[in-house]
Amino acid sequence: MRVDDNTRVERATGQPSAWAVLRPLLLRLHFYAGVFIAPFLVVAALTGLLYVFTPQLDAVVYDDVIRVADQPGSLPLAEQVRAGMAERPGDTVLAVRPATTGTDATQVIFEAPDLAPSYRRTAFVNPHTAEVTGVLETYGSGQALPIRAWVDNLHRGLHLGDAGRLYSELAASWLWVVALGGLALWIGRRRRTLLRPEPGATGRRRVLSWHGSTGLWISLGLVFLSATGLTWSQYAGDNIGALRSALAWGTPAVTTQLSTPDSSAVDAGIDRVVDTARANGLAGEIEVVPPASAGDAYVVKQVGRTWPTQQDSVAIDPATAEVVETLRFEDFPLMAKLARWGIDAHMGLLFGWVNQVILVVLGTGLLGMIFWGYRMWWLRRPRRDTTAWFGRPPDRGTWRRVPGRILAPLLVAAVFIAYFVPLLGASLVVFLAWDAFLGWRTRNRREIAS
Amino acid sequence: MIESSLLRWILSALFFATTLWCARVLVLPSVRLTFRVDAMWHALMGAAMVAMIWPWGMTLPTTPQVVVFVAACGWFFARTVFRPGDHSMPRLAEAHHATMMAGMAWMVATMPSLMDSPAPGPGGGHHHALASGTSTTALTDELAAPVALTAGHLALGLVFVILSLPWLARALDLGRGSPGLRPAAVDHASHAAMSFGMGVMFLATG
Numbered sequence: 001m002r003v004d005d006n007t008r009v010e011r012a013t014g015q016p017s018a019w020a021v022l023r024p025l026l027l028r029l030h031f032y033a034g035v036f037i038a039p040f041l042v043v044a045a046l047t048g049l050l051y052v053f054t055p056q057l058d059a060v061v062y063d064d065v066i067r068v069a070d071q072p073g074s075l076p077l078a079e080q081v082r083a084g085m086a087e088r089p090g091d092t093v094l095a096v097r098p099a100t101t102g103t104d105a106t107q108v109i110f111e112a113p114d115l116a117p118s119y120r121r122t123a124f125v126n127p128h129t130a131e132v133t134g135v136l137e138t139y140g141s142g143q144a145l146p147i148r149a150w151v152d153n154l155h156r157g158l159h160l161g162d163a164g165r166l167y168s169e170l171a172a173s174w175l176w177v178v179a180l181g182g183l184a185l186w187i188g189r190r191r192r193t194l195l196r197p198e199p200g201a202t203g204r205r206r207v208l209s210w211h212g213s214t215g216l217w218i219s220l221g222l223v224f225l226s227a228t229g230l231t232w233s234q235y236a237g238d239n240i241g242a243l244r245s246a247l248a249w250g251t252p253a254v255t256t257q258l259s260t261p262d263s264s265a266v267d268a269g270i271d272r273v274v275d276t277a278r279a280n281g282l283a284g285e286i287e288v289v290p291p292a293s294a295g296d297a298y299v300v301k302q303v304g305r306t307w308p309t310q311q312d313s314v315a316i317d318p319a320t321a322e323v324v325e326t327l328r329f330e331d332f333p334l335m336a337k338l339a340r341w342g343i344d345a346h347m348g349l350l351f352g353w354v355n356q357v358i359l360v361v362l363g364t365g366l367l368g369m370i371f372w373g374y375r376m377w378w379l380r381r382p383r384r385d386t387t388a389w390f391g392r393p394p395d396r397g398t399w400r401r402v403p404g405r406i407l408a409p410l411l412v413a414a415v416f417i418a419y420f421v422p423l424l425g426a427s428l429v430v431f432l433a434w435d436a437f438l439g440w441r442t443r444n445r446r447e448i449a450s
Numbered sequence: 451m452i453e454s455s456l457l458r459w460i461l462s463a464l465f466f467a468t469t470l471w472c473a474r475v476l477v478l479p480s481v482r483l484t485f486r487v488d489a490m491w492h493a494l495m496g497a498a499m500v501a502m503i504w505p506w507g508m509t510l511p512t513t514p515q516v517v518v519f520v521a522a523c524g525w526f527f528a529r530t531v532f533r534p535g536d537h538s539m540p541r542l543a544e545a546h547h548a549t550m551m552a553g554m555a556w557m558v559a560t561m562p563s564l565m566d567s568p569a570p571g572p573g574g575g576h577h578h579a580l581a582s583g584t585s586t587t588a589l590t591d592e593l594a595a596p597v598a599l600t601a602g603h604l605a606l607g608l609v610f611v612i613l614s615l616p617w618l619a620r621a622l623d624l625g626r627g628s629p630g631l632r633p634a635a636v637d638h639a640s641h642a643a644m645s646f647g648m649g650v651m652f653l654a655t656g
Contacts, residue, residue, distance in 0.1 A: 400626055404619030411618065412611065412646065419457070 018406050023188060024398035030181045031393050032431050033174050035377065038370045040171040041178075044229075045370075047155035049363040052348045052356050054148035062145050065124050065134035070102035074127040077106070077271050083130040084108030084123035094120060096288045097143065097303065098274060099127040107143065109287075119149070142305065142347070156232065165234050166423065172229035173236060173424035179215065179222040182369075186212035204379040211372035218365040225362060228346040231339065235422040249335035254299055254315040254325045261295035265319030272321040273298045277314055280323055284310050291318050297325075305349040309340060396439055451565060452503050452654050461503050464647045469496030471640045484529070488547070491522040492644065495554050499647065502558070508565060512558055519555035523548050546613055546645070553606055553648055557655075560599055564655055603656030610649030617642035 059066075074080075077098050084106070085093060091110035099106045105124035112121040115137060122138040125131070139149030150159075157164030187194065195216060198209035230236045244250050270288060277286060277300035289299040301313035311329040316322065329337070344350040348359045380391025399407065418425025452458045475481060475489035498515055501507035526548035530541055617638050625635035 404622035407622050408615045408619035408642075411622075412615065415646075419460075 015403075016401070019188060021398075021402045022406065023185065024395055025402060026181050026185060027394045028396065028398065028435075029431075030178060030185060031377075032435075033178050033181070034370075034373050036431070037171065037174040037178065037427075038373065040167050041175060041366060042370055043158070044155065044168055044171040045363045045366045047151065048225075049360060051148070051151045051155050052359045052363070054144075054151050055349075057147050058145040061147055062134075062136065065136060066105050066145070067103050068099075068105050068126045068128065068133065071128040074099070074102075075130050077127075077274055078269055079130050080106045080125045080127055081108055081270060083132055084125045087123045087132045087135055088121065091121065093290060095290075096270065098286065098288070100285050102128075105133050107138075109138065109143070112137065141303075142349075143303075162234060168229065169233035169236060169423050170427060172226050172233060173421045174427070175226035175229075176223045177424070179219040179226070182212070182215045183219045186216055204376055207372045207375050207379065211369050211376065214365050214369050214372075218362050218369075221358065221362040222366060224342070225346060228342040230421065231343065233423075236420065236424075239420050239422075244335060244339070247335070249333050249339075251336045251339065252327060252332060254297075254301075254313050254327045256289075256292070256296045256299055256315060258295055258297050258317060258324060262319050263294050267318045268321035270298075273300065273316050273318070276300075276316055276321050276323060280314055280326065282310075282312055282314065302329075305344045305347070306352060307350050309337075309344070309350075311340060396435055451505055451508050451561070452651070454654070457650075457654060458503050461647055461650065462500050464643050465496045465499040465503075468640045468644050468647070469493050469500070471636065472496060487525065488529075491525060491547075491551065492640075494518060495522070495551065496644065498554065498558065499644075499651065502561060502651070508562070512562060515558045516555050519551050519558065523551035523555060526551055543641075546617075546641075549613070550610070550645060550648060553610060553652070556606070557603075557648070557651065560603070561655065564596065564599055564603070600656045603652045607649045607652030607654075607656055610645050610652060612649075614642045614645035614649065617645060 077096070080098075081093070081096055084096075085091075085108065088110050091112075093108060094111050095109045097107035097109065104127075106127050108123045108125060110121045110123070112119050115121070118140050120138050120143075121135060122143065123135045124133045126133055137146055137149070138144060139146075139152065144152055153159050156168055158167060189212070193199070193209065193213070195213060197213050198205065201209050231240050241250075270290070274286070274288060277288075282300055282302055284302055285304045287301055287303045289301075291298060296318075297315040298318055299313060299315055302310040304310040309329055311332070313327045314323045315325040317324050329340075332340070341350060345355060348356045351358075377391050381389065382391070402410075414428070418428055452461060469492075472489045472492040476486055476493065481489075498519075501510055526544055530544040530548055621635045621638035621642055624631040624638060627635075
């Protein structure tokens with residue numbers, strides 16, 4: 001609705017429209033959040049852009065470790081695992097990822113208690129010769145190689161531990177608010193050129209048209225990045241995990257404990273286990289987790305992250321190499337599937353290079369919008385007052401004009417969101433306190449002047 | 451009982467403040483007896499809510515509390531229907547108070563069952579249950595009552611949060627009016643907070 005339309009509604013009903021009273025409030029929120037959160041978003045966007053290219057970087061840097069020359073035939077997997085274990089005597093094997101193609105190395109993954117949490121040590125073994133091509137520190141369930149792991153931790157928390165993770169959580173917590181708020185403000189203007197920058201516009205108006213039209217195109221992508229990013233966060237992530245658990249939306253897993261264990265039975269061996277898994281439809285990249293203790297089953301699961309998602313898993317009795325439980329990705333709860341797809345898309349893995357291009361567009365678009373946002377603030381600065389460095393923020397106190405019937409549901413919704421996304425709530429309280437301080441200071445100055 | 455310590459403290463502060471506000475009416479001079487009785491029920495409700503938030507509140511006897519809040523519900527129901535010469539509060543507001551007291555009695559009565567029931571594990575646990583040979587029929591029977599209770603608590607939670615909105619809206623409008631309306635605004639905000647807090651309690655224990 002344009003300002004004219006709002007005036008028309010106001011004249012007809014004697015009351016301003018809901019949008020007319022909400023817009024100034026939203027504008028001030030968008031301004032404050034934009035100005036103070038943008039630095040965190042810039043860091044997240046830059047490190048995220050770097051992360052997008054890590055699969056290619058890894059492939060180049062570690063090519064001699066993860067790739068081998070193709071040869072006809074492969075040695076038994078058990079022999080490959082023995083070769084890997086000989087490289088790290090005394091280390092406990094966590095899992096094995098057999099080579100998927102003739103040019104892949106088999107990964108023998110070891111526990112690494114001397115490294116940071118989520119890090120493991122992986123021996124890469126040539127499946128044709130059982131020669132160890134290298135041992136690398138790998139990270140997370142995605143087996144990220146050192147470069148990707150380093151960039152991942154940079155994007156997540158600037159290598160500052162839990163304190164550093166606050167930056168990315170703050171950025172993710174506010175990104176959807178800024179994106180959706182900006183979208184509403186832009187559409188609410190109802191200009192003729194909604195989808196593209198205004199031709200012929202100059203100065204601040206031109207910058208605004210770039211800021212708004214770019215935002216219109218990428219806002220849904222930014223909301224997606226914000227939502228999926230929050231699932232990794234410390235505080236909001238815990239709440240999301242608890243909610244998923246309470247609503248039975250968690251990712252299911254096969255049971256490792258056998259119902260009728262035979263402690264005297266001899267292990268059928270990893271090769272038979274893999275053959276059974278393959279025969280049960282587990283194609284592509286798989287991970288074999290050996291039994292942790294007597295009475296446990298082997299777990300074989302698909303670990304491919306590209307579309308179509310392959311995340312089936314089976315539990316296999318080590319004595320008989322027979323499947324005792326099967327879990328198909330198609331039987332996952334919808335929210336567990338969405339979580340899987342969301343995470344893989346956020347990491348740029350789900351749709352390969354197309355996914356990477358989309359993330360690059362979103363990252364550079366976000367950086368552009370932040371630049372134009374600050375530029376608008378600069379262009380709005382008072383020209384005559386040489387002491388003022390930046391433009392005035394949008395008017396404060398506009399909430400007083402919002403009727404209770406509109407403000408009350410907004411407040412209640414804000415309370416719920418603030419509790420569920422704690423850093424958003426805490427920083428919102430800081431913004432409100434700052435706003436109240438500014439109001440108090442202005443009133444004080446007026447009183448002194450009068 | 452509320453599991454999250456942050457939520458415990460937030461709700462305790464909220465109900466402590468509303469209890470104090472209602473208790474204040476009890477000692478104010480020249481207040482009608484019916485208003486004093488209204489305030490007494492609200493103060494009792496706030497105090498019982500504070501107790502229910504904490505683990506020690508679970509040790510308080512349930513039956514006397516249920517009796518008190520059923521009586522309070524009856525009082526407000528009578529006020530809604532008969533309105534003996536007092537029209538200072540809209541009929542819907544009295545009905546809301548009666549609903550709140552009924553909700554309170556229900557919460558006190560059902561809380562022990564919810565606290566004793568086994569929570570379903572992550573992922574729904576159906577794969578684990580089948581694999582370990584547990585009887586699914588027995589499991590379904592065992593979980594049926596808590597599931598119904600949980601659904602009831604979630605529904606009531608949403609209802610009470612929504613019912614807090616008219617009170618809050620009015621409080622905001624009054625609070626931004628003339629200074630003489632501020633006490634009325636705080637009174638409305640207190641009712642909004644109690645309804646909202648009760649809704650959150652239902653949601654958190656659901």
